[in-house]
Amino acid sequence: MLDDTDRRILRQLQADPRLSGAELASRAGLNAATCWRRLERLRERGVLRGSRAVIDWRALGYSVEVSLRVTLDKAVPRAFEDFAASVREIPEVLEIQTFLGQVDVRLGLIARDLAHYQTLYRDRILTLPHIADLEALMHVARIKTDETVPL
């Protein structure tokens, strides 16, 4: 199990994943060697998988972001597997999430503009297999995005 020291390290690292080892140790109130050993152990146990760069798609000209909430046709066996395999072929899809609830799958999709979105929607999304119902939410603004957890 994690102790308070592990949590302190992860809390600091979560706030700034690109901290250097020395800076992280000082913020967590540890000496560098202890901090390094703790980090190694968290990695070995798979608690800390790494860090991933966040790409700002707007800076690359993708100004439209849409959440597509999809209900699949439950009468078809392997409906989700077929659907997901086709979705992975669409480069503009950033996220695939599955749910317990009214919605089966959510896709996070980006497009350069509304015309591009319309093309993607008609040619790539509506042609996906086994869709029973589809509903779109257009993103207006991101208010909070840090995706941190209260450690």
Next chain:
Amino acid sequence: MIDLDEIDRAILRQLSEDAGLSASALGKRIGLSQPATWRRVQRLEEAGVLSGARLDLDLAALGFGVTVFLGVKLGTKGRVSLADFERAVSAVPEVQTVEHVLGLYDYRLRVTARDIADFERVLRRRIMTLPGVANVDANVMLSEERLAGPI
């Protein structure tokens, strides 16, 4: 908006897998010298394409077993201050992301909790009590897949 060439794309792909790569390690993977790689990364950061990093944690191992997406509808428009709602909801530690959307809901929240009982506590005490909330729709996440995106 900046144009990317194949090398930039390779850098973005590598860093979205591992944001902790040093310029020399990154350079080796894509066949570029350390200084040239560093300059490329600098340019991507200055253009705002690389907008930070996110820690990849095994949330279940940290005791966060449940992720729920909430669709929040606010009450009588015009009488509720969006800014008040946004400030209050962003301050809830269990709320990971807040997105202002158009469609069936006004806001989409990603909420993390220890288990369903803990989620119920967060929902009742922290979400339903937010200023202006009229209606909340919850979908419990079962799985998530993040894709590289159009790079």
